[in-house]
Each structure stands twice: as C-alpha cells, then as structure tokens.
Amino acid sequence: MMDLNLDAPHSMGTTIIGVTYNGGVVLGADSRTSTGMYVANRASDKTTQLTDNVYVCRSGSAADSQVVSDYVRYFLHQHTIQLGQPATVKVSANLIRMLAYNNKNMLQTGLIVGGWDKYEGGKIYGIPLGGTVVEQPFAIGGSGSSYLYGFFDQAWKENMTKEEAEQLVVKAVSLAIARDGASGGVVRTVIINSEGVTRNFYPGDKLQLWHEELEPQNSLLDILNAAGPEPMAI
Amino acid sequence: VKPNSNRIDPPGSFKISDNFRSYSGLRRKKNPILRSLGEKESKQQSKKMSSIGTGYDLSVTTFSPDGRVFQIEYAAKAVDNSGTVVGIKCKDGIVMGVEKLIASKMMLPGSNRRIHSVHRHAGMAVAGLAADGRQIVARAKSEARSYESVYGDAVPVKELSERVASYVHLCTLYWWLRPFGCGVILGGYDKDGPQLYMIEPSGISYRYFGAAIGKGKQAAKTEIEKLKLSEMTCKEGVIEVAKIIYKLHDEAKDKAFELEMSWICEESKREHQKVPDDLLEEAKTAAKTALEEMDAD
Numbered sequence: 001m002m003d004l005n006l007d008a009p010h011s012m013g014t015t016i017i018g019v020t021y022n023g024g025v026v027l028g029a030d031s032r033t034s035t036g037m038y039v040a041n042r043a044s045d046k047t048t049q050l051t052d053n054v055y056v057c058r059s060g061s062a063a064d065s066q067v068v069s070d071y072v073r074y075f076l077h078q079h080t081i082q083l084g085q086p087a088t089v090k091v092s093a094n095l096i097r098m099l100a101y102n103n104k105n106m107l108q109t110g111l112i113v114g115g116w117d118k119y120e121g122g123k124i125y126g127i128p129l130g131g132t133v134v135e136q137p138f139a140i141g142g143s144g145s146s147y148l149y150g151f152f153d154q155a156w157k158e159n160m161t162k163e164e165a166e167q168l169v170v171k172a173v174s175l176a177i178a179r180d181g182a183s184g185g186v187v188r189t190v191i192i193n194s195e196g197v198t199r200n201f202y203p204g205d206k207l208q209l210w211h212e213e214l215e216p217q218n219s220l221l222d223i224l225n226a227a228g229p230e231p232m233a234i
Numbered sequence: 235v236k237p238n239s240n241r242i243d244p245p246g247s248f249k250i251s252d253n254f255r256s257y258s259g260l261r262r263k264k265n266p267i268l269r270s271l272g273e274k275e276s277k278q279q280s281k282k283m284s285s286i287g288t289g290y291d292l293s294v295t296t297f298s299p300d301g302r303v304f305q306i307e308y309a310a311k312a313v314d315n316s317g318t319v320v321g322i323k324c325k326d327g328i329v330m331g332v333e334k335l336i337a338s339k340m341m342l343p344g345s346n347r348r349i350h351s352v353h354r355h356a357g358m359a360v361a362g363l364a365a366d367g368r369q370i371v372a373r374a375k376s377e378a379r380s381y382e383s384v385y386g387d388a389v390p391v392k393e394l395s396e397r398v399a400s401y402v403h404l405c406t407l408y409w410w411l412r413p414f415g416c417g418v419i420l421g422g423y424d425k426d427g428p429q430l431y432m433i434e435p436s437g438i439s440y441r442y443f444g445a446a447i448g449k450g451k452q453a454a455k456t457e458i459e460k461l462k463l464s465e466m467t468c469k470e471g472v473i474e475v476a477k478i479i480y481k482l483h484d485e486a487k488d489k490a491f492e493l494e495m496s497w498i499c500e501e502s503k504r505e506h507q508k509v510p511d512d513l514l515e516e517a518k519t520a521a522k523t524a525l526e527e528m529d530a531d
Contacts, residue, residue: 079385083393094386119425133386 007035013182015144015173016046016057018114019156020137021165024122024193025114028169029057030144030177031185042185047199051076054092054115055190055197059142060129065109072096089115093125093133101131110141116192144176144183151175166191166200174207295409305413306406309435312415313362317491318448319348320478321359321419323430324471325464327499328421329509330359331475333448333483334492349496349508353378355388355423357496357506361448362416362435370418370433374398391422395431395439403437417447421496423504450482457481468499472509476517477524493518 017028029046032039046058048069054076058065072095076087079095093113100107113125126139138156140148155168166189173187187202205216217223290296291304298304317333332348348367349359352374360367377397381389398420405411413435420431432445443463446454457478466474476493483491495509495517509517 082396083390088387090387091385095384097386098384 013144013180014046014059014142015148015176015180015183016059016110016112016141017145017148017169017172018057018112018124018126018136018139019160019165019169020114020122020124021162022159023162024116024191025124026162026165026169027055027057027112027114027190027192028166028173029188030142030173030183031188032183033062034182039184044185045188047188047190049073050092050113051080051087051115052197053086053117053192054089054113055192056092056096057112057114057141058109059111060109061107064107065111068096068099068107068109068111071099086117088117088119089113089123089125090117090120090135093127093135096127097131097133100127100129104129104131112139112141114190114192116194118194122193140172142176142183144173144180147176147179148172162191162193170202171208174202175210177204177207178210178213293409294406294411294413303406306436309413309415310417313417313435313447314449314451316361316363316416316448317348317488318446318450318454318479318482319359319361319417319419320444320446320454320458320475321421321430321432321442322444322458322461322463322466322471322475323421323428323442324466324468324499327423327428327468327471327497327502327504328357328430329468329471329475329495329497329499330357330419330421331472331479331493331495332359332361333450333479334494335488336490336492339490343492347494349494351506352394352420353382353389353422354505355498356391356394357421357498359419359421359496360416361418362414364416366414367416367418370398370402370414370416373401374420377401388424390424390426391420391429391431392426392441394422395420395433395441399433399437399439402433402435406435406437419445419447421498421506423498428498449488450479450484453482454478468497468501469513472497472513473517473520476514476521480518480521480525481528493521 013032013034015030019026027047031042031044031046033041033044048056048058050056050069050073056069058069072092075095076092079091080087092115096111096113110129111127113127116122124136124139126134126136126141128141138152140152151172169189170187177183186204187207189200191198290298294303294305317335319332321328321330330349334348349357350371351357352371356378358371358374360371374394378389378394381393402414406413415435417435418433420433422429430442430445431439432442432447433439444458446458461474472495475495479493495514496506497509498504498506
C-alpha cells in the first residue's frame with residue numbers, strides 16, 4: 001500500500017476559477033483538501049470572504065492561504081472604516097499582493113481575487129505564486145487548472161449573462177475534477193454583483209459525467225454483479 | 235497669591251516675573267470667579283483688539299477657563315496676516331488662486347511658489363508661515379505616496395485631507411511642539427469627482443464648495459458666495475478667481491503682488507497643473523478691467 005503520509009502539511013491541490021460577466025463576477029472552486037494522498041477535507045470551502053463585496057479563491061498551502069486571507073480581511077476592515085465606504089477590488093488585490101510578494105520565500109499560495117465595486121464594476125485579479133498581480137477577464141489557478149487552459153480559450157466569451165457564466169464555471173471545475181487527482185468533492189460558486197453575493201453548491205455526484213467516467217455507485221455489490229462491458233462489435 | 239486684576243499689564247510687554255507667577259499660579263487651585271474677573275480686567279486694559287489670555291496662553295497644552303486653547307488661536311492669526319488664498323470647486327474641477335505679496339522687488343517672478351502639487355491628482359495652496367507650509371506639503375506628498383504604494387491606487391482626496399489634518403492636529407497636542415502657523419487649501423480630483431478641503435492650524439478639515447484664507451478672506455468669501463459654482467466651468471472659474479483676488483487686494487496697505495493660480499479639471503486631464511500662461515494673462519486682463527469699471531462708477 002502506498003504510504004498515506006498523514007503528517008504532510010495540508011495542501012489544496014485544487015481547481016479555482018474566477019470569471020467576469022456583464023454586471024459582476026463568478027468565482028468557483030472544488031472542495032478537496034489533501035494531506036499527501038489522504039483527503040483531509042472533502043467538502044472544504046475555498047472561496048473566502050474578504051469584504052461584503054470581495055471574495056478570494058485560495059489554492060496551494062491551506063495554512064498559508066488562510067493566514068493571508070485573514071490578514072487582508074483585517075486590513076480591509078480598517079480601510080473600509082477609514083474610507084467610509086466599501087473597499088474596491090483593486091485595493092483588496094493589492095493588499096494580497098503586498099503580502100504574497102514580500103513573503104514570497106515563505107509562502108506557497110496562489111489566489112484569485114474577485115468582486116464588485118461601484119467604480120469599476122466586476123473585476124478579477126489573479127495573484128500567482130511569486131506575488132504578481134494581474135487584472136484579467138477570467139483567471140484559473142490550482143493544480144487542476146492545467147487541464148482548463150484550452151477549454152477556456154474556446155469557451156470563454158465577453159459579456160456573458162450571469163447564468164452562462166455560472167454554468168461555464170461549474171462545467172470547468174467539473175472537467176478539472178475528472179482529470180486532476182488533487183481536485184474533487186463538490187463545486188462551490190460565488191456570484192458577486194451590484195445586488196450582492198449569492199453562494200451556490202453543486203454536489204459531486206450530480207455533476208455531468210465526462211469521457212470514461214463511471215456512474216457513482218451506492219454499493220460495490222452492484223458493480224460486481226453488473227453485466228460486463230459488451231464486446232466490441234466488428 | 236494676588237489675583238492678576240490688581241496689576242496693569244502694558245500691552246506687548248513680557249516680564250519674566252509676570253510669567254513665573256502666573257505659571258505657578260496655574261498649578262494651584264484658584265477661585266474660578268476671581269480668575270475670570272482677572273481675565274476680563276486685563277482684556278479691558280489691553281489696547282489690543284483681541285483678547286489676551288494672560289497666563290493661559292503660554293502653552294498649547296493649556297486650556298483657558300472658558301475652554302479655549304489660545305496658542306491655536308494665535309496660530310490662526312499668523313495665517314490671517316498672510317496674502318489671500320482662494321479655492322473654488324467648479325462643475326468640472328477645482329481652481330485655486332493665491333495673492334502672493336511681493337516682499338522685495340529683486341525677487342524673480344514665479345519664485346517662492348505658494349501652490350504645490352501633492353500628487354498627480356491633487357494640489358495644495360498654502361497661507362501663513364511659508365516654512366511651516368513646506369512641512370505640511372512634504373507630509374502630504376509622503377502620505378499620498380505611501381497610500382499608493384500600500385493600496386495600489388491613487389489616494390482619495392478625503393483620505394488625504396484627513397491624514398494631513400491629523401498631522402496638523404498632532405502638533406497641537408504636545409507642549410514641546412508648536413502648532414503650524416499656516417492654513418492649507420487642498421484641491422483634488424479622484425474617482426468621486428473634484429473635491430476641495432481646507433485644513434486650519436487647529437487641525438480641523440472641512441470640505442467646501444469655495445474657501446478662502448488670509449488677509450482678505452472675509453471679502454473673498456462674500457464674493458465667492460455670489461458665484462454660481464455648480465454651473466461654472468474651470469475656464470470661467472479661473473477668470474472669476476482672478477477678479478476676486480484683484481478686487482480684494484488692498485493697494486494702500488500692501489504694494490505689489492503676483493497672482494499664482496492652478497487648476498485640476500478635465501482640460502488638464504484631471505492632473506494638478508499651473509493655469510496655462512495664456513489663460514492666466516486673459517484672467518489678469520479681465521480682472522484689471524473689472525477693477526477699472528468698478529473704480530469708474
């Protein structure tokens with residue numbers, strides 16, 4: 001048997017996605033937190049709130065990303081009080097970037113900041129490992145994102161509706177879960193626009209099945225007693 | 235200890251023995267009725283128009299019995315002695331103008347600037363002690379820079395004015411620091427549009443449509459109130475400010491003055507800039523003509 005290495009630091013293999021649409025943003029993530037080969041949490045929430053109107057998707061080291069989010073939430077809270085109005089997405093992204101860049105030797109976390117403010121509307125900022133900050137119409141991150149670059153090149157378009165954007169995110173996370181061993185569980189989405197924030201939940205067994213994926217089974221006996229696959233017809 | 239009412243204080247004189255007695259007197263609890271009587275008497279006997287807070291005006295960390303901090307009020311007087319500074323918020327931007335009294339004919343025109351850029355999108359016009367003003371401008375520049383480096387975005391004008399006001403106020407809290415002897419008009423253009431703030435030596439900062447500090451501030455405020463600012467563009471505003479400054483310049487008391495103006499508006503691409511020379515000349519001519527018309531009446 002493979003060594004499970006239960007003492008390994010918790011890492012979120014992860015698939016995280018942030019997408020802008022006409023009027024706001026949709027953030028999405030899987031829910032697997034692994035400790036080596038063991039799934040420490042199969043229903044984690046990787047989309048974390050920073051302010052009322054800004055959320056962040058976390059990937060990489062679970063501890064590092066949590067601590068960074070906690071610090072930035074604290075700074076943004078103070079900033080909001082001083083400013084007298086909600087913080088902008090740009091400022092939130094910059095605060096995360098300051099921490100990520102200045103502590104790059106010690107941190108291992110890739111983040112996607114997404115939110116809505118009254119000046120710029122819906123915005124997505126990707127902050128990968130070294131502490132770069134890049135404003136993008138859509139961003140993907142985590143180990144599962146490798147399988148999505150081509151997909152997004154083909155499937156993303158400008159000025160989608162809210163429903164189109166959310167369906168795109170769910171489909172993409174689901175595709176990544178199918179291929180990436182470090183991503184799995186459920187799909188969580190967060191929709192942020194001028195009206196507020198909506199959180200949605202898509203259980204893993206309700207997701208669409210992709211190429212060569214098997215139906216989820218309730219019992220092993222069902223698999224054993226099932227008829228074998230049909231021989232290929234010539 | 236005798237109450238101060240028995241002594242006649244010649245105005246302007248400063249005897250060490252006086253101060254020693256009154257300083258030590260403050261530490262002991264006195265009959266508050268006698269104390270206030272003493273103050274009133276010295277006010278009447280003084281030939282100055284303003285009140286002297288004898289004994290309570292030595293330190294900025296001392297309140298007078300009627301709740302005033304005299305050192306801060308004296309600092310405001312330093313501002314009142316300087317050339318007028320005017321700022322207005324037009325519908326598309328901010329215009330600021332300074333009546334720069336020329337101390338010597340040998341000064342180069344354009345030197346001794348009273349209006350400074352604090353950041354690309356904000357500028358400050360200073361009235362009062364010039365050296366103090368330089369400190370405030372330096373602090374404002376530094377605050378604007380540090381905000382941008384931490385938050386990644388240009389500092390909102392409201393935030394900048396609060397930080398500057400907080401710094402000015404800081405210098406009214408400790409006995410080993412004196413208050414700033416200058417007032418500042420801060421004009422900026424950010425995501426929320428053009429905004430105008432005024433920061434006084436006490437550390438108070440308010441947002442204004444039109445503000446004036448210095449010698450002719452009362453007259454300037456009256457003139458500003460006559461203007462319809464919400465319908466005025468900055469180009470028209472420049473002419474109006476020039477007219478106001480020319481009008482309230484007192485030829486008898488102060489000899490020559492130089493007009494310094496700046497603006498932040500759509501035309502200047504929302505950046506703080508000196509008013510272009512041709513527009514400035516146009517404004518000066520218009521102001522002089524307006525003056526002559528008034529004199530002709």
